[in-house]
Amino acid sequence: MKQLYFDHAATSWPKPEPVKEAMLLALEQSGNPGRSGHSLSLGAARFIHKARHAISRFFNAPNPTQIVFTLNATDALNMAIKGMVRPGDHVVTTCLEHNSVLRPLYALQKAGKIQLTVLDLQDGTVQPEQFAAALRPETALVVTTHASNVTGALIDVEAVSEICHSHGIKLLLDCAQTGGLLPIDVQKLKLSAMACSGHKGLLGPQGTGVLYVHPEVELAFWREGGTGSISHELQQPDFMPDRLEAGTPNTIGIAGLGAAVNYLNEVGLEQVRQKERALTERLRAGLLQVPGLTLYSPPNSLGVLSVNLEGYDSSELSVVLERRFGILTRPGLHCAPLAHRAIGTYPHGTTRISVGYSTTEEEVDAVIAAFMELT
Numbered sequence: 001m002k003q004l005y006f007d008h009a010a011t012s013w014p015k016p017e018p019v020k021e022a023m024l025l026a027l028e029q030s031g032n033p034g035r036s037g038h039s040l041s042l043g044a045a046r047f048i049h050k051a052r053h054a055i056s057r058f059f060n061a062p063n064p065t066q067i068v069f070t071l072n073a074t075d076a077l078n079m080a081i082k083g084m085v086r087p088g089d090h091v092v093t094t095c096l097e098h099n100s101v102l103r104p105l106y107a108l109q110k111a112g113k114i115q116l117t118v119l120d121l122q123d124g125t126v127q128p129e130q131f132a133a134a135l136r137p138e139t140a141l142v143v144t145t146h147a148s149n150v151t152g153a154l155i156d157v158e159a160v161s162e163i164c165h166s167h168g169i170k171l172l173l174d175c176a177q178t179g180g181l182l183p184i185d186v187q188k189l190k191l192s193a194m195a196c197s198g199h200k201g202l203l204g205p206q207g208t209g210v211l212y213v214h215p216e217v218e219l220a221f222w223r224e225g226g227t228g229s230i231s232h233e234l235q236q237p238d239f240m241p242d243r244l245e246a247g248t249p250n251t252i253g254i255a256g257l258g259a260a261v262n263y264l265n266e267v268g269l270e271q272v273r274q275k276e277r278a279l280t281e282r283l284r285a286g287l288l289q290v291p292g293l294t295l296y297s298p299p300n301s302l303g304v305l306s307v308n309l310e311g312y313d314s315s316e317l318s319v320v321l322e323r324r325f326g327i328l329t330r331p332g333l334h335c336a337p338l339a340h341r342a343i344g345t346y347p348h349g350t351t352r353i354s355v356g357y358s359t360t361e362e363e364v365d366a367v368i369a370a371f372m373e374l375t
């Protein structure tokens with residue numbers, strides 16, 4: 001049976017050919033980057049340099065050195081949150097966040113280091129006015145996702161950014177679901193920091209993520225160690241990106257991520273977004289015809305559609321979709337328990353059907369037909 005992949009919100013699959021080629025080349029031609037002057041070390045450093053520049057241009061960072069390579073979005077979010085907050089700070093976030101935001105923030109709150117406000121859902125998303133109303137004199141940081149990984153609901157980050165900027169409050173944006181799908185200009189959005197997975201919409205391999213840090217934001221050290229720079233010093237370098245990148249990096253993965261971003265540039269972000277929108281609307285319209293189906297994603301959401309089907313638990317539905325039709329989805333809580341509480345699907349969750357760059361209309365139609373057959 002042909003596999004129909006509808007779990008792009010977890011990780012994109014398959015990866016584009018140029019990504020595989022770049023990774024193979026890097027595997028064959030990489031020493032340890034920045035550690036020596038021999039050809040393989042220099043070759044590895046070149047792969048990383050090129051990828052950093054490509055990603056910097058992609059997000060319009062003011063300087064490639066403000067781009068830090070991480071393991072994934074979780075790594076980037078932890079570095080940004082723990083590196084930015086100071087004791088006594090008040091932090092505002094939303095119920096739509098992934099556990100990679102919620103868990104660090106709740107841990108800081110539990111340790112008595114910060115005060116935390118979590119904004120509720122209003123009309124399917126979190127509204128800019130809710131952010132404005134939650135601010136206090138001691139509010140230092142707003143952390144918000146760009147889009148929910150449960151319902152695909154978008155947050156009006158332009159408006160949230162204006163609110164934060166006018167109050168001198170730092171803004172950390174989680175672009176795990178939107179990087180590679182929506183245009184993200186870190187300067188236009190006046191972001192203090194931005195975290196993104198490399199392996200979802202950016203189409204890179206797993207084990208890659210990106211953290212952008214505004215030049216005037218000094219994140220506390222995340223880990224100390226070898227950087228290949230100022231090795232005589234017993235202190236971590238204070239310049240970027242070495243400040244936040246200690247240890248041998250994932251050269252192979254980063255080379256793949258660089259190739260992925262170049263691939264996206266060649267296809268064109270507008271083209272990617274248009275295709276994703278058309279597929280999402282086709283899927284949404286089809287699913288809405290299925291008797292006994294509840295759709296939790298608001299109109300104009302990203303292609304991350306959460307559903308429940310009468311008579312099925314979300315896990316059971318995912319298993320049946322794969323066993324009978326070869327359709328791969330993700331059931332449960334999607335590491336976002338508060339989002340599920342907000343839409344009334346906690347603790348059983350939903351079955352999430354997410355489209356991506358490789359999805360076709362025929363595959364979407366096959367999903368709709370499968371649901372019809374199950375009712």
Ligand SMILES: Cc1ncc(COP(=O)(O)O)c(C=O)c1O
Pocket residue numbers: 009010072073074075097098100145147148149174176177196197198209
């Ligand atoms: C909104 C959101 N934030 C953060 C993450 C964590 O991403 P990663 O798996 O790259 O750590 C995810 C992953 O699903 C996500 O959807």
